[in-house]
Amino acid sequence: MNYKLIIISLLAVVALMGAPMASAKPSFLTSFNQHYETAGTRLDSCTTCHNGEAINPYGRAYLGSGRDFTSIENLDSDGDGFTNLAEIKALNFPGNPDDHPQTTSEIIPETPVNVTEPSVNETPEQPTTEVPVSNATPEQPTTEVPDNATEEQESPGFEAIPVVVGLLAVVCLMRRDIRK
Template sequence: MRLIPKPGLLLQKRPGRLLILTALVLTTIGLILVIAPPLVQAERPFLSEAKARYPQIEGSKLDDCRLCHKNKEGGGPRNAFGQDFQIHSYDFAVMENLDTDGDGFTNLEEFMALTIPSNPKNFPKEHLEIEPTPVIAAPITLCYINGRPENVPVEPGGLPVFGPELNQVSLFSFWQKPDSDAPSEVKGDAARGQKLFEADLIGSDNAMGCKVCHLTNASGNTLGPPTSGLGRRSAETIQQPDYTGQAKTVEAYLRESLLKPEVYVTPGFATGLMLTNYGEVLTEQEIADLVAYMLTLK
């Protein structure tokens, strides 16, 4: 005699299987979330560095992310001071001698008078002659694990360290050992750099000069991007998602463009046109001079 299952019997078994499969999927996801490494971020504490160098700004209107950004929370668009700060490789010593907002007072005078260096309508009552006390900032970053700030030391060029619960913390690439196209310690001279830039032939091998392809205030077609607005465009480029280079600052980007032009080509221009041997035919001083000049092209 053949047994015939009761109607609905198979339907009664399927929900149980679905529950088991669902439980397995949820368990797997849970294990992935537990085992997966935490999201680690490291940021250079520029505001802390500013307060270490200029202690008088503590608690003032300059003690705020709006010192460099357009919003209080930071991380958004930079104001004029923040853009200048980036262009000059985040160097407070350089920024002190600049007048970012064009109000006739240097940024150092603005810091000492507690006025806003990015606002031309907010300026000191009189000129000040002040020599700041040199401060060597410790090479420590602010570390965030899964969005939570942690007191974890992260030193440039050092080995990975471990935070709470042995969560490995990776060093941020900005503080890793610089490679060949990283900013040089040789101080560049913008005046010498301009002469080099405008020469027809440069370097030990009489390589083609920069001005042959890059024109100032070019109104027509050029082989390479025009020099006008170079500093501003460079600052914008390294923030773009399609940027394929490694530079984190405008100075590093300009050096990278000079020594490794194939790493990133400005949209709208052909690849393979720029010489790739400038690193061989130019001295380190000449490279630094060219970069110093290009930094002035805002």
């Protein structure tokens, strides 16, 4: 009976050895990071194309395009009013309608100022030239990163813990079996 338990334990350990492979980054994410230079950013995660286990609207558009990022750049996959490319450039998830670039609409307009040169009694008056002047630099639209930024994935070593525990259990069973 102990041999059956040892065989079952070994099969369980072999099955658990495949668990780390399931958490590995797919080649699609690597291609995405190379194409948009997003490695190490919050977009360097499976959440770019997935909502948990399910594929999000951006992931469906990507698969529907024959896996061509460029062909879906001008689409708004999540329907939030921003193109996929605009969201990616702002480091927002293009498949999440709640995560989109935040822009400020307050732009200080430039005001024209009349500049005239002083005239002398003997010369005719110089023409007036309008030169736009602004005391403040106009604000550019800014992108705010929400507080719910995706954290980096943990080290893949954590998936090996069940395998090590399983192997230790098998060794203990075998040693116990030898003592009898």
